[in-house]
Amino acid sequence: MQYALLFYTTETFDSLPSAERQDWLAQMNAWRQSLADAGVLRGGLRLAPSATATSVRRDGDELLVTDGPFAETKEILGGFMLLECADLDAALAWARRCPISKIGTVEVRPEHPDAVH
Secondary structure, eight states: OEEEEEEEEOTTGGGSOHHHHHHHHHHHHHHHHHHHHHTOEEEEEEOOOGGGOEEEEEETTEEEEEESOSSOOSSEEEEEEEEEOSSHHHHHHHHHHOGGGGTSEEEEEEOOTTOOO
8 A cells, every 4th residue: 555654844944054954864865765675665755845836726616826835834745755565554664764753744644545546
């Protein structure tokens, strides 16, 4: 079964001192490599800042397109990984090892049972 690991943090990463930022990137790259080595990694993205987002939503019969994320929040979706795991426990084991869990939230969500591939 596929699981999305969604990474939520504040948008202060780019303002960290260079050495600290490089350390975080090294930790994430090592974790990502362990996912690849285990054969569970199916994809993932580090997303651009939320200010670059465009949201599409419906208001009655009208379709609204707005700049930025849909809702104001302190934590933003900063990226995700798509994993193929035997079960939720296996996906949670990978999430616990993710460096983001030290500073933010790692949401683990299974694919919908009716998903079409």
